Amino acid sequence: MPKSTKKKKEKVADFTKAKLKLGKGKKQPTNAVDTTFKARSIALPSQSITIDKSNEVHTTKRKQTFEDLISHLKHHNPNTRKDAIFGLRELLDTYPTLIPQLLTPLVTATVRLMSDEDQTIRQTLLSVYRWLMPLVPSDNLLPHASLILLFTTSAQTHIFPDIRLDAVRFVDVFLERMPNIVVTGWYDDTSAHGARVLDGYLGLLSAGTKFGEEDGETPQATSTASVVLSLASKLVVLKSLATFLRHALSPSRNRNESSSSCSSWYMASSFTSARAHRSGPSNVVWKPEALPPEEQSIGTFPLADVGVGDGFSLQELSDLRSAVCTESGTSSRRLKHISRLAHTLHPIVVATFLDCAPAAFGLGSTNSTELELITNVADISRSLYGAILQGESLETSKRDSDELSVLLGHMAVYFPFAANGGKRDIKVEQTLQGLNLIFCELTSLLTLRHADSPFPTSGSRNHKSKGKTIQKSTSVASLPFDRVKGYVSRLLAGEAHSTDGLSRPLALDAYSALLPTLWSLVNNVDGNSGGGVGEETIRVVVDHAMRIGSMGASKRATVEFVGRLMLLRTEREYTGSFRSNLSKEVEEKFEEWAKHIPKTLWELGANNLDATELIARFLSRLFQRKACRPETTKVICARFTPYFTITHPTRGALPGPFFKLPAAHRRLMLDVAVTMLDDRDVRAAAAEFLSTVEKSLAGQEDKGYWDQISRRRHPAGRSHAPSGQASSSIATPNISAVSNQ
Template structure:
């Protein structure tokens, strides 16, 4: 029944007419074919069909222009931003002219990625900036440095610690190319970004972020709100960058420059306490300064003509410059009050900076000690199972301590400021290092013969020796000033007690440092080193410079035998060092100043002179070695050659007791081959003197030296011509041959005639 009714309804539906409803249109039949269509555009951005072949706009291999790349640097996709950085470097490498043309646009686009949340983008940008800054002159990048530092210091305080660590890596690039801008205002904070950069370092190290705390308000405490502890690798990145920052900041604040290589000069600040006044120290410091590297060099003229165009001259080997004459009107315009005010401001800024450095050292003290104590047991484990990260961390922390306290104690000695707290902090840090000294390789670590590890241990030993010498010099100075204060106090108030205390350095500690320095200079391994696989490392230029204050402090020791042992090692090292080594110049300058100190009229009466009196024979042997060094140097190292001639000239002019008649004759004999060589078969050959630049200071100094020595000759022949030349003297004959028919012949005749009158 139901089936038949359903069939009837279906048949009726086929022939039924649909009823139309109100508002409804006529329905489309079900069998109608839809013929409507839609058109869409197809984009082909990377196809050559869409580009004008006549356009000469520089593009990458993916046909992206500079504008395309800068727009992609703002893309929401991290991979697109990273690809844009690679494309930008590709475009600039192919078309270097675009760097100068779009320098501002490049910097403005890149700085926004310093704090990018994608690690790959930051890594790519760091690589690009390293390449980019090395190709842009410093004077061109300086106008953009505020923008670079603004975004970088902002990234230093980012909520994500990995972004803050990467910001430190960007600061390393800036310290390499624009260090002055990075450290500007680091102590005063009045201008520049230096203060913000330093605060970023301190915040990352959890050493405190508020610089106003501490000092007179109580002990320094860590006040950083950072709750994330850095990994050892990230902490090493921050510490190394802080060490570079302090290196540049402290050198700039002391009006010196950070120079690397053979042109670096040795430190001389420790000589100031041995001389009577600042002026005497300044004159002593300039005695051996090479004039061949200075732009203000002046050649000596027998008769100076003020109207001549050449107003440069050198008198007795010392570079001088005549000031411009002042008129009475000019003098009347000078305001003495302004000069006094300016000097007071400079003194005030120096005092403020000194206080700030001391406060910074106090802020970092706990962090540096805790880092050393955390890493030292692993770095110096007897089994040798130590990682390179912990060892580098210890080296970096020690470098920071050395830079801070060397500056503090040097300025305190110069300005007579208090340094009791600094001495206590330095002594505490040295106390933690002492159980591991001398630092050397052990066990499996020694068997690996890792050059980097051995160099790190040597650097640690040098730093420890320098810190100990700073403590010795400061303690000696404090003891001297304390005794003088006690004497004055006893005169004013008989029976009163002196309340000042000084830190005494243990004699055993001084012995260990002396033994290490002697072993290092003689090329021997320090005590306790595994001698089976280890080999002694040569002293580098930086290590020798760092050791100079240590050597000075130890050779002035009251223990005469210990002092002479070290002095012998210093002289032997200076004699045996190759003339082509970068250390040779430093040995010449340091030993030359030690020898000159013996005849210096402004030396303090209470200076320890035993090393000078007992070392005269040692110094004479080294002085007789100098003509050979000058012959080996030839024209390859003019500053070192100039130091040799200046030193010999000064000693002879001062009639130093070290230059006796036998030594003088030895110098004269050894100088003959420098001017003319007599070969058994080839006859007379020109010496290294003829290879020196014509008319140079070095040539004139060599002729001045010979002329001065002829005055103090042990033999004077009757064969003297009208010009004062002794024709039987081999040295005079050699000089005559070397200067014959040259521009220096007239100069040689004039100085030799004047000396013999």
């Protein structure tokens, strides 16, 4: 009974509303959560102003210091090592001021990971090096170069091919920042950095070593060279090798050239000696110095009081002779090693081209991997055979010429290189154009080498100057000279080679690479026309030089090359065929281009001072050497007038571009004007030009200089070098030299 009463009360309680008593609040439900808290204070010790933070240790977001990260690089867990590399980048990226002071321990600890067996660690380290190297000055890298290259070359000879391939990628990073250190001693038999790096390349390519075989023997593979590379891996190695050889061999081509002028090595065989070709530029820059009026100085003449006993001793002369012989021996040894390296790589280059050419130039879209492989092997061949065939030694030219002929014979099947079918982007078109230019350059190298020896002796000069028949091997005679000539003509004429039907102007690098080919075609060294001058090519070259805009990237190079051709005949030590065999039509073509020069000067204004100076020096030499007819000089003189004063229909006389030039360039232009008037016939017909110059200089600071040089009336053949003018070259070394008699 009580039990049932209790249950009834509980059921009724669920539906009964509790009566609230006065002054008491509502009761909390039984399932309520208490969210109240009690705290006396909030402590933020890291933000306290009483703590000295001057000696605070820099850490990452994980509170890891530099020492902690360095210690984790030796951890047995690959993930820990990888996180440590990421932590180092985070720390140095957050605090870049730490890089100089932490560079030594950083390099010492990280270079060992180049040979880490975990691929992700090597890739992570490679990305960190690519980020870090541009941030470190080159001078700060030099003390660590030996250690870096020691571990890099060690990784190149690792037993695992993947590690050796990643080591090549590390070499690419170092070639960007310190190329001279990487290629040092590459042709020596010693353990120099460059020699070890090159051996690593050859080992990956299964080519053996460049020093492991004697002349005439087939290169033998090294013990670690049994690696079959995929196309992508082979591209990595060949691309890096091409960059390595470009840095190692490029100084030999331009060591005698001005940094602002195009190389003229291809003209060397047309001079009587190497000295004649390398004799300039020899511009003499006069730098006047004056003492203050209150000071006095007694003149000293150190060259006048040299005693008889002050000359060289016999021992000193012997040491000098030994030094010269040593330098000559080094050059010969270097050329021999280049020839041996070319012989070692020749089978790989030919095999790579034959394997990739059908896919790169066949029907359908262009395969980028195969095309890049072909481009890189062609670049390697250009570097090697360019250095060999431009050398003065003939010891190894026979074998190298034959091997180059074999390669060009295979390439000639696809020349001019183009992808059949489908649209191509601009990058592919530039790659194909570069490949065509390499083929043209290699062809011209071979033909120039077979046309003549580089530097004939004085006794053989008269023997070869008349009636010489060029002897060519069968392989050289089979090269497609006609197709090369046609391609060059179409390229200079601006005909469209792209799939979109639009013609693009020739870039400066492309025009510079084309110069050896133009020289061989101008001289007709293939002998198909009896060894005469290639007048058709001359007309195409001159037309292109006149058609290109004054502000074009290659305008300066065209002026320099055509100026060389026009002035080359005035060189006494020049013995080439491009001397007296020009027809009247070609002579008029050159003079038409010369008449075009004042317009180019006017359009340039003060926007390109290097090109302006080059043109001014060309005109000075043109008038000094009387390389054009007086009628042409009169036309140039008349067209030169607006350069000083412009006659506007409504505004009257206005100053020309001459007054926008710096002082040194203005004086150089006044020298050109005076040299132009040295000829009596021209001076008699140039009264208007002379009057214009006089009026334009009235009240100007250059008036005194003009009066001084115009009164002297120097005879032809003298130069009027202004004080303080900058030196520049115009043509081959002899042509660029200013006569300072």
